[in-house]
Amino acid sequence: MKVVATRPQSLTNAKFHYCPGCTHGIIHRLIAECIDELDQRENSIGICPVGCAVLAYEYFNLDMLEAAHGRAPAIATGIKRILPDRCVFTYQGDGDLASIGMGEIVHASARGEKISVIFVNNTLYGMTGGQMAPTTLIGQVTTTSPYGRTVEQAGYPIKMAELLAQNEGSAYIARTAVNTPANVVKTKKAIKKALQTQMNNKGFSMVEILSTCPTNWGLNPIDALKWLEENMIPNYPLGEFKVKEE
Amino acid sequence: MKGNEAVAEGAIRAGCKGFFGYPITPSSEIAEYMARKYPKIGGIFLQAESELAAINMVYGGAATGVRVMTASSGPGISLKQEGISFIAEAELPCLIVNISRGGPGLGGIQPAQSDYFQATRGGGHGDYHIIVLAPASVQEMMDFAIDAFELADKYRIPVMIMAEGTLGQMMEPVIPRKMVTEFVDKPWATTGCRGRQPNIINTLHLTPESLEKRNIHLFSKYAEIKAKESRAETFLLDDAELVVVAFGLMARVVKKAIMEVRRKGVKAGLIRPITLWPFPEEYIKRTIKTAKIFLSVEINMGQMLEDIKLVVNGEVPVDFYGRIGVNPNPEEIAEQLLRVAEREGI
Ligand SMILES: Cc1ncc(C[n+]2csc(CCOP(=O)(O)OP(=O)(O)O)c2C)c(N)n1
Numbered sequence: 311m312k313v314v315a316t317r318p319q320s321l322t323n324a325k326f327h328y329c330p331g332c333t334h335g336i337i338h339r340l341i342a343e344c345i346d347e348l349d350q351r352e353n354s355i356g357i358c359p360v361g362c363a364v365l366a367y368e369y370f371n372l373d374m375l376e377a378a379h380g381r382a383p384a385i386a387t388g389i390k391r392i393l394p395d396r397c398v399f400t401y402q403g404d405g406d407l408a409s410i411g412m413g414e415i416v417h418a419s420a421r422g423e424k425i426s427v428i429f430v431n432n433t434l435y436g437m438t439g440g441q442m443a444p445t446t447l448i449g450q451v452t453t454t455s456p457y458g459r460t461v462e463q464a465g466y467p468i469k470m471a472e473l474l475a476q477n478e479g480s481a482y483i484a485r486t487a488v489n490t491p492a493n494v495v496k497t498k499k500a501i502k503k504a505l506q507t508q509m510n511n512k513g514f515s516m517v518e519i520l521s522t523c524p525t526n527w528g529l530n531p532i533d534a535l536k537w538l539e540e541n542m543i544p545n546y547p548l549g550e551f552k553v554k555e556e
Numbered sequence: 557m558k559g560n561e562a563v564a565e566g567a568i569r570a571g572c573k574g575f576f577g578y579p580i581t582p583s584s585e586i587a588e589y590m591a592r593k594y595p596k597i598g599g600i601f602l603q604a605e606s607e608l609a610a611i612n613m614v615y616g617g618a619a620t621g622v623r624v625m626t627a628s629s630g631p632g633i634s635l636k637q638e639g640i641s642f643i644a645e646a647e648l649p650c651l652i653v654n655i656s657r658g659g660p661g662l663g664g665i666q667p668a669q670s671d672y673f674q675a676t677r678g679g680g681h682g683d684y685h686i687i688v689l690a691p692a693s694v695q696e697m698m699d700f701a702i703d704a705f706e707l708a709d710k711y712r713i714p715v716m717i718m719a720e721g722t723l724g725q726m727m728e729p730v731i732p733r734k735m736v737t738e739f740v741d742k743p744w745a746t747t748g749c750r751g752r753q754p755n756i757i758n759t760l761h762l763t764p765e766s767l768e769k770r771n772i773h774l775f776s777k778y779a780e781i782k783a784k785e786s787r788a789e790t791f792l793l794d795d796a797e798l799v800v801v802a803f804g805l806m807a808r809v810v811k812k813a814i815m816e817v818r819r820k821g822v823k824a825g826l827i828r829p830i831t832l833w834p835f836p837e838e839y840i841k842r843t844i845k846t847a848k849i850f851l852s853v854e855i856n857m858g859q860m861l862e863d864i865k866l867v868v869n870g871e872v873p874v875d876f877y878g879r880i881g882v883n884p885n886p887e888e889i890a891e892q893l894l895r896v897a898e899r900e901g902i
């Protein structure tokens with residue numbers, strides 16, 4: 311008998327706690343597969359956010375830390391500066407990275423910190439029950455934008471991939487989605503490229519991944535994938551925004 | 557050598573390999589010293605974008621098992637409190653230097669001891685303590701940096717050195733300490749799980765049982781530290797009826813004042829807490845029987861005063877003299893001692 315699919319070495323046997331249809335789990339698996347394929351399991355250190363992925367340290371079979379809300383890039387910086395040959399990554403939501411942790415992420419990128427950031431954009435705060443995030447779309451209803459986000463009240467959504475791509479220190483910046491099998495494959499490629507960018511000492515790398523939150527969007531898993539495609543992708547175009555070659 | 561340079565050099569001699577900080581007067585010379593030295597000796601110096609980032613870089617650096625530190629003052633130390641709470645919970649050893657200034661708010665860069673409460677009560681959210689050392693000389697700035705890292709590693713706890721801005725800026729001769737070459741093993745460090753099970757450093761406890769267990773664990777460690785590491789210096793205490801309690805540079809000024817009033821026949825003595833947390837309760841307790849009055853002299857509005865009162869527990873009076881923004885001179889303190897002595901019939 312030939313084994314065609316198995317649990318990546320870089321994942322533990324723990325069962326994910328994510329809601330049905332939530333794509334956090336897919337993203338975890340993709341990261342684990344990439345770390346395995348690059349043979350970095352015993353060389354990796356991951357940092358979890360405060361957000362729905364706060365327990366990711368139970369799912370990755372790696373040395374893991376949990377950060378205060380938004381501070382993961384600073385912790386990753388401390389680790390990477392002391393241990394420059396390790397593969398160091400953060401896993402962060404959009405509240406974590408684009409709101410409270412904006413200072414840490416922009417400066418990690420500007421310094422060209424040789425870390426990889428997996429940024430999960432689901433347009434709102436999942437863990438705390440669906441409040442507005444900096445990434446919430448105009449018109450989108452959340453518990454703190456109950457009549458839909460307005461520009462007058464809350465300004466415009468922040469496009470992190472485009473923003474960080476401007477920093478000279480950013481070596482690889484991409485935005486992908488996990489709403490279709492084809493996009494999942496592309497996401498995996500981008501994650502791998504980000505990790506390789508780090509290992510080749512090129513600079514800062516980030517993959518922004520458009521992800522679903524069926525629970526707080528009030529949609530079933532299938533409709534959530536459709537909502538991502540119809541609403542998120544037009545506002546958050548997919549693609550590579552920065553690829554430093556040398 | 558300047559106090560700030562001495563604490564930085566002490567840290568280097570303690571084997572500290574990383575400094576992460578953000579400039580603020582009167583602590584910046586520590587960062588500047590590290591910025592000059594580290595590139596030559598293979599240490600990591602990084603100017604962070606904020607104190608929030610700096611303390612989290614310390615969190616990451618300490619998690620690798622290497623000795624790391626940060627330094628700041630007043631407003632910067634406030635910003636670090638989120639991270640210090642996490643570091644205390646995660647039990648990561650590190651050094652935080654507070655070259656303190658007066659507050660609240662932006663306050664001023666004048667000498668002050670106004671961060672006593674913040675330092676000794678934990679400072680951030682949750683039930684925790686950190687060890688706080690208060691040097692009184694430039695020599696101690698260097699010595700305590702080494703002690704701080706030893707204590708931090710031994711108990712897996714953040715240690716703070718808190719000194720008045722005056723001490724940071726002051727010049728005194730220093731006998732350099734030897735390089736520390738022996739370090740404890742840190743099998744808990746997150747360095748990549750080569751050849752072992754993964755290590756996890758986290759501070760989250762989802763069940764009431766595990767949260768309570770965690771707090772009980774921390775507090776049993778604190779009890780051990782209290783029992784073993786409380787430190788104080790005493791001066792002319794044996795027959796003292798007027799017992800002055802003062803820490804840091806202030807204590808040196810008090811010593812001079814005590815010598816002066818002794819010449820006038822006033823039996824005054826000094827307890828100088830070296831560890832502000834754990835507060836050296838035993839030293840106070842031992843003097844309650846012979847003391848007619850305790851006098852806390854601080855450069856704040858009366859903070860350590862509360863710790864003294866807790867120990868004295870109403871058995872004898874506890875008085876206070878404080879200034880803000882100035883280091884009172886020995887004459888000023890002597891005048892106060894004479895006033896108290898006369899009032900109490902000492
Ligand atoms: C300093 C601080 N402020 C607020 C919170 C509360 N909080 C926890 S998770 C979260 C937002 C998480 O949203 P996001 O980063 O988008 O991740 P998601 O849960 O959607 O995956 C907030 C505000 C906190 N833990 N710490």
Ligand code: SF4
Nearest residue numbers: 328329332362436523
């Ligand atoms: S709340 Fe949303 S982001 Fe969080 S696990 Fe559930 S579906 Fe996923």
